[in-house]
Amino acid sequence: MTSTNEPKGAATAAPRGALRRPADLARNIDVSGLVDTEGGLLDRMVFTDGELYRQELRRVFAPSWLFLAHTDQFHRPGDFFTTYMGEDPVIVTLDRDRRIRAYLNSCRHRGARVCRADSGTTRNFTCTYHGWSYNLDGSLVSVPNRDGYPGEFAPADWGLVEVPHVETYRGLVFGTWNSDPVPLRESLGDMAWYMDAMLDHDGEGTVVVGGVHKWVLEGNWKLAAEQFATDWYHVNMSHASALMLLAPAGRKPKDEVVHRTGRQYADPNGHGAGFPVHPRNRFDAQTVHKWTDYDALRERLGAARVEGPLTNGHATVFPNFSYLPVNGSVRVWHPKGPDRMEVWAWTIVDKSMPEEVREAQRLYNLRTFGPSGIFEQDDGENWSEVQAIAHGFITNGVALNYQMGMGSERHDGRHPGLTSELYSDAAGRAFYGRWRELMNTPAWHEGHEEHEESKA
């Protein structure tokens, strides 16, 4: 029915009975020829092919750290939030020991979701189909007609499948199905320096504005993820109407806005961040700008961050978590098939912000980003446009150009890691380089035989 492998590292082995999937159900495609990071070319098939998409779920999403939620969404035991890891539904909750844990949102009996609310507070998760009920640590605690099962049936074997690793970085909660992952902090590498420009203004951390914006886009998830990693280039054209609004009434956008210079960080693990660099880079929302203590920020985070990634820019943590520091907008691009994604966007604000500053940040973000935002409306239009025609046979075979800033990556002495120009595809090439690497590497859940086969 599907070509996914059993996640051996995650599922609890049942003491009675055994299932084994035929190895040839999942065909793995060598994607080496679809991404040319040296030549800066990308095959459009990566946005349209159903088999590649299923391979992504197995080899890109399943083994990677995926964003789940913000720690501020969980205050009391039983607070929960439901989301997705790839296409897998998960429940994130705070257990009795106040530990954030995540479970596959699927009953072990017939597979229905055991929680159908977006968020809330509960003592247990009860399947509405036959009534199997699980507590906050995932244990199966109630089975109607328990006597009908054989003697060796042990509820302990039938708890919710748990996401084996959940870690947080400065309030951001990530999880992975990988049985033996590189720790989250290590997988972020130098990207953490750029993330801190949004997450670590004063040591008090961030909190989340209640609620999540969710909307659908008829486009492959990578279109959005790569744009947030690598694409300041689109700003002047895609967002021309929004830039006009931010300029003084009746005038064109300031020259310094249109002809910005800056840097773009390209991470070997596929992360990316770009930002204009200017000594007077400022938060756009005036109330936020006036409240901000730039001197204290310089002291804490250094001038390079205050004049760059703290006050403007875009970023993606591979594979599908992105953010905009100037707005406090953080989002996940949930894959929903090769042609479709669902965007889930949160607004985060500094915990230290007074109420009126938080409110200013919230309003600025919802008026500029999110589905009604004056910027983001036009992004949606462009991504769906790219996707809408990509299935044409000839169209699909025409390579796309990722050659901007070719060879410009260097250590610039001011920002960690390799950086390129503001207008560059460097992080895009790194993003697809990492994608290619994962797509060609058997994940932990794949058997040894397959590993040998893919080498041949």
Place this chain on the structure above:
Amino acid sequence: MTSLAQRADRDTHFEVEQFYYEEAALLDDGRYTDWLDLLADDLDYWVPTRTNRLRRQQTLAVAARGEAAFFDETKESLAWRIRRFDSGMAWAEDPPSRTRHLVSNVMVRHHDPAENPEFTADDLQVRSAFLVYRNRLEREENVFAGSRTDVLRRGEDGSLRVARRTVLLDQNVLLAKNISTFF
């Protein structure tokens, strides 16, 4: 929700419906600046997000003020949004979508000043339902259904202006790539 406020008479009811039809026509014709003229200067225009909640937590199913919203606007911020269409580079609406705003289920009552002294008994509390169809480019389609709860203020010249509007969209995940119109 029952209100002690007095039900409006037939003429007022007719007037309100005509007001809404005029408003719908302006939005469908893309005459946003003229639409702004129907809004009071102290307008509060709010479209909260809606969540799926356990039945016992239904009171939380509509985002509170200060939480995630699709719109949380003043007349000034709406004017700011509308100004973007003048740039000739608002790609989400270029070429423009075809939209049809249908308004129905209109229930009109006079405001009860005891409830909120900001308004008088000449002002109207109106609840209505809407269906907005959007057809875009070759075959893109969206349907937005929802309710509007308005306060319409009666001006000294007898005209009506929208002073408060709360829109509840009947969706959880917004089933559209963007919202480039108004409700």
